[in-house]
Amino acid sequence: MQMKALLFDFDGTLLDTNELIIQTFMHVLEERFPGQYSPKDCIKFIGPSLKETFEQITPNEVDEMIEKYRQWNHEHHDELITEFDGVLPTLEKLKEQGVRMAIVSTKRRDTIKKGLELMGATSFFEFLIGIDDVNHVKPHPEPVLLAIEKLGVAKEDVMMIGDNYHDIEAGKNAGVKTAGVAWSIKGEEFLKQYQPNYILQHMTDLLQIVKES
Known part of the structure; x- marks a missing residue:
């Protein structure tokens, strides 16, 4: 059976999609917190929902950060996935x-x-x-x-x-x-x-x- x-x-x-996710986080976080995050730091954000992640990082800007993330992610999706x-x-x-x-x-x-x-x-x-x-x-x-x-x-x-x-x-x-x-x-x-x-x-x-x- x-x-x-x-x-x-x-x-x-x-x-x-690991490279896509890491690069997307780096793009939005570098803009908001210049020099504070490395690609290695972004690995821990793989898995949880975007809401969960941004509630921890930028609790007062969750929706705005999710929107920025989704926009960049969508634009670069096809070139960065394998x-x-x-x-x-x-x-x-x-x-x-x-x-x-x-x-x-x-x-x-x-x-x-x-x-x-x-x-x-x-x-x-x-x-x-x-x-x-x-x-x-x-x-x-x-x-x-x-x-x-x-x-x-x-x-x-x-x-x-x-x-x-x-x-x-x-x-x-x-x-x-x-x-x-x-x-x-x-x-x-x-x-x-x-x-x-x-x-x-x-x-x-x-x-x-x-x-x-």
Whole structure:
């Protein structure tokens, strides 16, 4: 009996947007706080929602900073993203095997769609859940529970996959299996602290995990 459904985070899991995110943060923060942030400092902002991040950095200018971030990010999106190795062929095989798939992200749906279209991966996913679909973002279980409800499958047949602790915690909080990806910019050891059921060394690992689960 194989696993029936896989929920994927998007940024840093299926699409390598790390360079795009870091450069976007550097652009908006350098303008506001010249010389105070380095690209390395920006790694910790990968994962949380923009609201969460800017509430910590500029609590009185959250909306303004998010708008600046989104504008620069949108303008430079296509030139700064790359695909992770093996993602598309693996998604294709999973789809052929009848595994159901959806995206659960803290990004806006229009931005996720843009990335999926560029990758040529739109057809693999039944639906997307973005920040505009929920009241609480990961690590809260709401986005994962919403995805399970839409799929109409049992929790034990579902796995949440991501590159950050938000993904693993959200999966655990929702009562599903979890997998971290070793290509996370935060590193495999960082993810292991959160005790996911699996760590994927390569996207193709999923093919075996799905069969055995």
